[in-house]
Amino acid sequence: MFALVDVNNFYASCERLFEPRLEGVAVVVLSNNDGCIIARSQEAKDLGIPMGEPVHKVKDVLRRERVRVYSSNYALYGDLSGRVVSVLKRFTPYLEVYSIDESFLDLGGFTDPAAHSHDIKDTVLRWTGLPVSVGVGATKTLAKAANRIAKKDPALGGVFIMPDDPDEVLGNLNTDAIWGIGRRLAARLDRIGITTALDLKNADSKFIRARFSVVVERTVLELRGTPCLALEMTVPAQKGIMVSRGFSRRVTDYRDIEAAVATYASRAAEKLRRQGLSTNKMTISLRTSPFSPAPERYANAAGFVFPEATSDTTHMIKAARHCLKKIYKPGLPYQKAGVFLDALEDTRRIQRGLFPPPGVDPDKSRALMKAVDRINADWGRNTVRFAVTGMQRSWAMKQNRKSPCYTTRWQDLKQVGG
Numbered sequence: 001m002f003a004l005v006d007v008n009n010f011y012a013s014c015e016r017l018f019e020p021r022l023e024g025v026a027v028v029v030l031s032n033n034d035g036c037i038i039a040r041s042q043e044a045k046d047l048g049i050p051m052g053e054p055v056h057k058v059k060d061v062l063r064r065e066r067v068r069v070y071s072s073n074y075a076l077y078g079d080l081s082g083r084v085v086s087v088l089k090r091f092t093p094y095l096e097v098y099s100i101d102e103s104f105l106d107l108g109g110f111t112d113p114a115a116h117s118h119d120i121k122d123t124v125l126r127w128t129g130l131p132v133s134v135g136v137g138a139t140k141t142l143a144k145a146a147n148r149i150a151k152k153d154p155a156l157g158g159v160f161i162m163p164d165d166p167d168e169v170l171g172n173l174n175t176d177a178i179w180g181i182g183r184r185l186a187a188r189l190d191r192i193g194i195t196t197a198l199d200l201k202n203a204d205s206k207f208i209r210a211r212f213s214v215v216v217e218r219t220v221l222e223l224r225g226t227p228c229l230a231l232e233m234t235v236p237a238q239k240g241i242m243v244s245r246g247f248s249r250r251v252t253d254y255r256d257i258e259a260a261v262a263t264y265a266s267r268a269a270e271k272l273r274r275q276g277l278s279t280n281k282m283t284i285s286l287r288t289s290p291f292s293p294a295p296e297r298y299a300n301a302a303g304f305v306f307p308e309a310t311s312d313t314t315h316m317i318k319a320a321r322h323c324l325k326k327i328y329k330p331g332l333p334y335q336k337a338g339v340f341l342d343a344l345e346d347t348r349r350i351q352r353g354l355f356p357p358p359g360v361d362p363d364k365s366r367a368l369m370k371a372v373d374r375i376n377a378d379w380g381r382n383t384v385r386f387a388v389t390g391m392q393r394s395w396a397m398k399q400n401r402k403s404p405c406y407t408t409r410w411q412d413l414k415q416v417g418g
């Protein structure tokens with residue numbers, strides 16, 4: 001038996017956690033560069049503010065209804081997500097972190113899943129302050145559906161257990177409410193008379209496989225209570241690391257772009273080190289807006305292969321500048337740059353070259369990076385950084401409405417009383 005535990009309106013709930021006056025107030029969170037709405041509190045949903053809507057299109061509603069608007073604060077969300085998972089792990093070690101705010105738990109062996117689910121929900125709320133909904137079912141697909149029902153109907157108190165005979169419940173769910181069935185697929189199913197989850201459950205699975213795919217066939221079986229998807233407890237090794245961001249304005253000056261690319265390379269190197277990884281290959285990409293007039297439309301990328309796998313920021317920045325020089329064309333209004341690292345390997349198992357690259361002392365480099373990471377962890381990101389990453393940073397992403405990093409920066413720690 002599976003449970004899906006999902007934080008309600010995760011980003012909005014995180015923002016609310018340290019600002020109790022936001023309780024009962026409509027809150028929305030914006031995407032990078034403050035472009036679109038990517039999370040809404042229940043109150044914001046009730047106002048009819050659509051998900052994914054560009055913020056300028058709903059400006060009037062936001063102002064009229066005094067909606068509180070936040071830039072996304074991934075340091076805060078990531079940290080709170082980790083707290084929720086650590087609470088869930090006290091209930092069972094058989095857990096799959098499915099996304100930043102969703103985890104599957106294997107409840108096999110528990111005699112009273114309802115009581116257990118309520119306990120999970122109450123404990124997460126008490127210990128982290130975040131409201132979750134719990135859905136339970138014989139398969140992951142049924143648990144997902146149960147969770148959706150738990151969230152939709154406040155009378156259920158945040159927990160829904162799919163009954164042993166789920167037909168009545170599934171008869172009231174449209175196919176697009178089912179995990180993995182998107183709107184387009186739902187429309188195709190609809191055309192052959194499959195409109196509800198119950199219709200899909202009762203469809204001929206072989207026909208579904210032939211007409212659609214083995215993935216949809218699997219969904220049919222899962223709806224029937226036959227588990228086809230196991231708990232994935234090991235995190236698959238990361239294949240690549242990408243740091244790519246749009247600029248807040250069009251940028252032409254080489255120094256500015258160099259600073260941006262160096263900043264992204266530093267971020268990517270930090271991510272590498274945090275996972276104990278090193279990279280063999282870097283790719284730098286640069287482009288103008290795909291909507292700009294033809295003479296200004298430009299996109300290019302250049303790669304660099306390191307002589308020996310590395311996670312040293314100094315090497316990253318050097319390589320990034322080397323690549324950038326190859327693809328930068330003067331005079332163009334650039335919109336976005338990115339750094340991609342691949343061919344990653346475990347730093348402890350790096351294949352050393354017979355002749356170490358000149359100027360590289362792996363021990364010294366590792367000690368320096370350790371010191372840099374330590375200082376930045378204790379004193380906040382970018383306390384020490386490389387000069388080439390720039391001082392003014394007028395190109396940096398717009399995040400005008402970001403809340404403090406309450407849980408990851410000493411300076412942002414919430415003060416009580418005093």
Ligand SMILES: [Mg+2]
Binds near residue numbers: 010
């Ligand atoms: Mg959620």
